[in-house]
Amino acid sequence: MRGGAIPILTWGTILLVLAVGNWVWNGKAVGSGAASAAVLIVYTFGAAVWLARREAIRRGPPRRRTEDEAVPQASVAAMVIGLSAGCALFGLAWAKFLLYFGIAMFVLGVGRLIVERRAERATRRQVLGEEERR
Amino acid sequence: MSVATGRTARVPVMGGWLGTLTSTDHKRMGLTLGVCSLFFFLLGGVFALLMRTQLAQSNMHFVSDNSYNELFTMHGSTMIYLFVTPMAIAMALYLVPLQIGATRVSAPRLCLAGLWTWICGGLVMQQGWFASGGAGRAGWSSYAPQSNGINTPGVGMDLWVIGVILAAAGMLVMGGCVVATIARRRAAGMSVLRMPVFTWTALVSMLMVVAAFPMLVLVMILLYIDRHGGHIFAGFAGAIDYQDLFWFFGHPVVYVMFFPYLGAAAEAIAVSAHKRWFGYVAFVASMMMFAALSMAVWSHHMYVTGGVTNQYFAFTSTLLLVPAGIEYFDMIGTLIGGSIVLRTSMLFGLTFFIQFLIGGFSGIFVASPVLDYHAYGTYIVVAHFHYTLFAGSIFGFFAGVYHWFPKVTGALLREGLGKLQLALMAVGTNLTFFPMFFLGNDGMPRRVSRYPTHPGWGTLNMLETIGAGIIALGVLVFVINVWTSLRRRVPAGNDPWLGHTLEWATTSPPPPLNFEAPLPPIRSYAPLLDLREEAIDRARERAEVTAGG
Numbered sequence: 250m251r252g253g254a255i256p257i258l259t260w261g262t263i264l265l266v267l268a269v270g271n272w273v274w275n276g277k278a279v280g281s282g283a284a285s286a287a288v289l290i291v292y293t294f295g296a297a298v299w300l301a302r303r304e305a306i307r308r309g310p311p312r313r314r315t316e317d318e319a320v321p322q323a324s325v326a327a328m329v330i331g332l333s334a335g336c337a338l339f340g341l342a343w344a345k346f347l348l349y350f351g352i353a354m355f356v357l358g359v360g361r362l363i364v365e366r367r368a369e370r371a372t373r374r375q376v377l378g379e380e381e382r383r
Numbered sequence: 384m385s386v387a388t389g390r391t392a393r394v395p396v397m398g399g400w401l402g403t404l405t406s407t408d409h410k411r412m413g414l415t416l417g418v419c420s421l422f423f424f425l426l427g428g429v430f431a432l433l434m435r436t437q438l439a440q441s442n443m444h445f446v447s448d449n450s451y452n453e454l455f456t457m458h459g460s461t462m463i464y465l466f467v468t469p470m471a472i473a474m475a476l477y478l479v480p481l482q483i484g485a486t487r488v489s490a491p492r493l494c495l496a497g498l499w500t501w502i503c504g505g506l507v508m509q510q511g512w513f514a515s516g517g518a519g520r521a522g523w524s525s526y527a528p529q530s531n532g533i534n535t536p537g538v539g540m541d542l543w544v545i546g547v548i549l550a551a552a553g554m555l556v557m558g559g560c561v562v563a564t565i566a567r568r569r570a571a572g573m574s575v576l577r578m579p580v581f582t583w584t585a586l587v588s589m590l591m592v593v594a595a596f597p598m599l600v601l602v603m604i605l606l607y608i609d610r611h612g613g614h615i616f617a618g619f620a621g622a623i624d625y626q627d628l629f630w631f632f633g634h635p636v637v638y639v640m641f642f643p644y645l646g647a648a649a650e651a652i653a654v655s656a657h658k659r660w661f662g663y664v665a666f667v668a669s670m671m672m673f674a675a676l677s678m679a680v681w682s683h684h685m686y687v688t689g690g691v692t693n694q695y696f697a698f699t700s701t702l703l704l705v706p707a708g709i710e711y712f713d714m715i716g717t718l719i720g721g722s723i724v725l726r727t728s729m730l731f732g733l734t735f736f737i738q739f740l741i742g743g744f745s746g747i748f749v750a751s752p753v754l755d756y757h758a759y760g761t762y763i764v765v766a767h768f769h770y771t772l773f774a775g776s777i778f779g780f781f782a783g784v785y786h787w788f789p790k791v792t793g794a795l796l797r798e799g800l801g802k803l804q805l806a807l808m809a810v811g812t813n814l815t816f817f818p819m820f821f822l823g824n825d826g827m828p829r830r831v832s833r834y835p836t837h838p839g840w841g842t843l844n845m846l847e848t849i850g851a852g853i854i855a856l857g858v859l860v861f862v863i864n865v866w867t868s869l870r871r872r873v874p875a876g877n878d879p880w881l882g883h884t885l886e887w888a889t890t891s892p893p894p895p896l897n898f899e900a901p902l903p904p905i906r907s908y909a910p911l912l913d914l915r916e917e918a919i920d921r922a923r924e925r926a927e928v929t930a931g932g
Contacts, residue, residue: 251574252574252575253565253566253567253569253575254566255575256565256566256575256586256590256671257562257566257590259671260587260590260671260674260675263671263672263675264594264675264678264679267675267676267678267679267699268679270679270695270699271679271695274692274694274695275682275691275692275695275696276692277627277691277692279623279624279627279628280627280631280681280682280691283598283627283628283631284631284678284679286597286598287594287595287598287631287678288594290593290594290597291590291593291594294559294562294593298563298566298567301567302567305566305567308574309574310571310572310573310574310577310905311569311570311571311572311573311574312571313571314571320486320487320896321407321491321492322406322407322408322895323401323402323405323406323407324405324407324491324492324495325405326492327405327407327491327492327493327494327495327496327499328404328405328495328496328499330496330499331495331496331497331498331499331500331502331503331553332499332503334496334500334503334549334552335499335500335502335503335504335506335507335549336503338503338507338545338548338549339503339507339510339542339545341541341545341607342507342538342541342542342544342545343510343514343538343542362492365492
């Protein structure tokens with residue numbers, strides 16, 4: 250984690266310099282807007298990494314991870330959500346009923362995601378409890 | 384579900400097709416994405432062969448004009464949105480967590496949703512072939528107003544737009560997950576300046592995906608609205624705005640399709656030269672600069688429109704030569720003094736650099752407004768971008784395949800077949816694309832289904848068609864090689880090439896959480912090479928002590 254935000258923010262700063270150059274020299278609203286949007290996206294990403302862990306902005310190698318985390322092996326919910334996007338947008342162009350079918354699939358996918366997240370937390374608690382008993 | 388408590392753990396794997404399709408293991412997601420991309424590569428290759436058959440002679444009627452428009456649109460779209468870019472992401476998804484010592488990818492569910500969104504995008508785009516009026520036919524860039532509802536009506540074009548939205552959104556999500564993995568999940572000791580060369584190339588590529596792909600999604604949504612009566616890209620200003628927005632994605636994606644393959648070629652060359660990559664810090668700095676500059680050159684595609692400031696974009700485009708030069712310098716520096724083994728991966732890596740050089744040199748022409756006025760809309764441009772995108776990316780891709788196939792499958796590919804494939808592809812590529820420079824200079828326009836009888840054009844076009852056939856033969860040899868190598872396996876072991884990076888410290892193929900044994904100490908971007916060099920130093924010291932005693 251340590252140092253993780255540095256390359257993102259550094260790159261964002263180089264982009265910012267080039268975007269300013271573009272704005273000064275080229276001065277077109279669409280081009281400058283697109284370049285500024287890209288800078289904003291990269292900075293937002295870097296800031297999110299930084300806010301998640303403050304050490305992301307500090308230099309040096311990361312330390313060993315000590316926190317416990319659940320590792321999902323499979324997710325039907327993620328697949329269904331991905332498919333629902335395809336289904337709904339396909340419905341926009343070809344068969345309207347697929348649009349509604351896609352939306353229904355999305356809702357089901359989100360429901361399934363909640364179930365998976367709950368199971369994940371339960372498994373984590375169970376495994377950690379067993380380790381503590383040992 | 385399993386729990387990792389800051390250390391590696393054994394995890395049961397869900398088997399079967401459902402296990403593969405729903406797996407959140409980065410390796411299985413990477414493989415699924417890679418295999419689907421390869422399928423689209425073969426499909427895009429078939430489109431190319433049909434086009435080359437049509438162009439083999441002047442005034443051919445092998446396909447209709449409309450079908451030809453569909454073919455070049457779907458060839459370009461399939462190769463860019465469904466093969467080269469996603470394959471780069473697939474390699475990053477598979478390899479980056481292994482190279483940085485992570486047990487998994489960040490936000491694996493989001494990544495899986497992105498994968499399925501991309502798959503849907505590919506399928507939706509290809510559905511256009513079955514629509515009345517045919518598939519999308521306004522080119523892979525689909526300029527407005529040509530792509531609007533009046534000039535290109537039909538469901539096929541709508542499906543193309545929606546396919547691009549889905550594919551781009553999927554790749555955006557997966558690219559974001561790779562960046563987050565690098566930012567958050569590096570192993571203890573793996574500082575950003577100890578990350579392997581391939582990981583750096585993947586990082587800058589995925590940063591470009593994160594920064595530029597939202598613009599593609601946006602412009603395609605606007606195009607969809609425009610096609611259905613929105614009049615967003617109306618008139619000259621609208622057409623220029625479309626191009627500005629499109630190329631803001633369209634030029635960076637060229638480098639997304641280049642950097643990871645550059646990283647793959649660099650790893651293959653360094654390992655086969657038994658030497659660490661030369662000039663690492665300069666390389667990292669040049670990658671950052673290269674990636675940023677490539678986000679600032681987009682309007683060099685628009686010189687002839689008269690709607691952009693040519694000087695600024697000519698300046699930034701020419702600046703790209705500096706980081707590109709550093710990479711070539713580093714490659715040569717790595718080879719000098721190395722103990723070189725000419726493996727297939729090494730040969731593909733070297734060919735990658737040579738082929739891309741031709742693309743780079745021709746890029747100087749199209750980056751210069753004066754010369755671009757001459758080259759624009761001709762086969763010079765087709766030759767240039769095929770030398771960068773096909774000759775560049777594909778040779779780097781195969782360097783990576785021959786380098787990492789043993790890690791992914793546990794089996795070695797046949798070297799003899801690999802070298803035969805390389806020879807066929809190198810001959811085929813240059814036979815196909817080099818004559819295009821002459822045709823373009825002579826004024827042959829791109830995107831025409833037929834050309835008039837003209838001295839020399841017929842012969843050069845015939846040569847190109849033969850070249851395309853030879854490339855196809857090369858791809859066939861690769862398919863046979865993979866089939867043979869998986870059917871009659873020659874076990875690779877964990878580290879058949881004496882690799883430098885962490886992926887070679889685990890089993891082949893790697894276990895679910897990547898590493899079962901503790902990681903070696905990470906003191907540089909080549910930790911396994913460090914270990915070997917330390918062992919050699921210790922042995923030398925012992926020998927000296929023994930000799931002295």
